[in-house]
Amino acid sequence: DAGVIQSPRHEVTEMGQEVTLRCKPISGHNSLFWYRQTMMRGLELLIYFNNNVPIDDSGMPEDRFSAKMPNASFSTLKIQPSEPRDSAVYFCASRWGIGSQYFGPGTRLLVL
Amino acid sequence: KQEVTQIPAALSVPEGENLVLNCSFTDSAIYNLQWFRQDPGKGLTSLLLIQSSQREQTSGRLNASLDKSSGRSTLYIAASQPGDSATYLCAVELNTGNQFYFGTGTSLTVIP
Numbered sequence: 001d002a003g004v005i006q007s008p009r010h011e012v013t014e015m016g017q018e019v020t021l022r023c024k025p026i027s028g029h030n031s032l033f034w035y036r037q038t039m040m041r042g043l044e045l046l047i048y049f050n051n052n053v054p055i056d057d058s059g060m061p062e063d064r065f066s067a068k069m070p071n072a073s074f075s076t077l078k079i080q081p082s083e084p085r086d087s088a089v090y091f092c093a094s095r096w097g098i099g100s101q102y103f104g105p106g107t108r109l110l111v112l
Numbered sequence: 113k114q115e116v117t118q119i120p121a122a123l124s125v126p127e128g129e130n131l132v133l134n135c136s137f138t139d140s141a142i143y144n145l146q147w148f149r150q151d152p153g154k155g156l157t158s159l160l161l162i163q164s165s166q167r168e169q170t171s172g173r174l175n176a177s178l179d180k181s182s183g184r185s186t187l188y189i190a191a192s193q194p195g196d197s198a199t200y201l202c203a204v205e206l207n208t209g210n211q212f213y214f215g216t217g218t219s220l221t222v223i224p
Contacts, residue, residue, distance in 0.1 A: 004155075033212070043156075043201065043214040056211070091155055098163075100146060101203075101212075103155040 004104035006092050012110045018080040021107045024073055025094030033101065034067055034077050035091040043091075049075065082111045114139045116204055118215035125192055126223050133187040133218045135202035140180045143207040147176050147187050149198040150217070156201065160187070164207070192222045 005024040013019055025032050034046040047057040049069045057067070064083070069075040079086055087110050093101040115138045125131050135145070144163045148156040160169045160176040162185070168177040175188040185202055199217040206213075 042216045043203075045212050093156075098144065100158040100161045101156075102158060103148075105155045 004092055004094055004102055006090075006104035006107050008107060009105060010108045010110075012112065013082055014112050015083055016081045017111075018078065019082045019086075019109060019111075021077040021079075021090050021092075021109070023075045023077070023092030023104060025075070025092070026096075026102055027073065029094035029096045029102075030072075031095050032069060032075050033093040033095075034075070035093065035103075037089045037091060037106070038087075046077070082109075084111045087111050114142075114204060114206060114211075114213040116202060116213045116215040118200075118202060118218050120218060121216070122219040122221075124221040124223060127192060127194060129192050129222075130188070130190050131192055131220070133189070133200050133220070135185040135187070135215055137183045137185075137204045137213070139204075139206065140183050141207050142180065143205040145176075145178055145185050146203045146205070147174075147185075148201045148203065150201060151198050159200075189220075192220075194222045194224050196220060197222050 007022045031050050033048040035043050037043045046059045047067045052069045067077045089106045089108050091103050091106045093103045095101045117136045119134050142164055146161045147159040150156045162169050162178045173190040178185045199219045201214055201217040203212050203214045
């Protein structure tokens with residue numbers, strides 16, 4: 001298995017632009033998680049899906065953030081409009097049942 | 113809210129030493145605890161997962177223990193190697209399911 005795949009790996013954009021991050025979970029996994037990692041706040045859970053349904057989005061910082069999972073093999077995290085304080089590394093992770101989480105390589109986002 | 117603390121924040125040891133990393137959490141109502149390693153610029157790699165009903169898990173030179181009542185977990189690394197140099201994070205999952213809280217990590221350097 002290729003593991004969790006994220007794209008793009010790096011993204012540089014200007015404030016106010018829309019940013020879309022993509023994730024392909026491991027085949028057969030039924031839960032998907034989006035995290036954000038910064039030096040100041042560490043690793044934070046933004047939202048998770050179970051069987052493609054959003055279960056808890058209480059970690060999403062504000063309405064500028066949205067996430068979708070249209071099918072079991074694809075999810076997006078969108079920021080619109082982006083702001084410099086959104087600069088961080090965004091990770092996607094997946095798992096099956098109550099097993100271990102498997103993380104993707106992350107998307108390093110820089111908003112100028 | 114669950115708080116997860118890892119001490120020390122950084123650790124430097126000579127190659128061959130045995131070492132212990134600590135993780136403490138404030139809410140003992142956890143479902144499981146997972147240890148990860150993160151290499152610079154990379155995603156997280158799962159090391160060990162301990163279910164709440166278990167007291168320890170072992171994988172090769174790694175041994176993780178869990179004491180729910182005291183809110184503590186330790187990761188023991190035997191005969192450390194330079195390749196063990198990384199940041200080690202622990203994460204607890206609440207027993208409500210799919211609520212994860214990460215520690216800020218311990219940065220380990222093993223000196224050849």
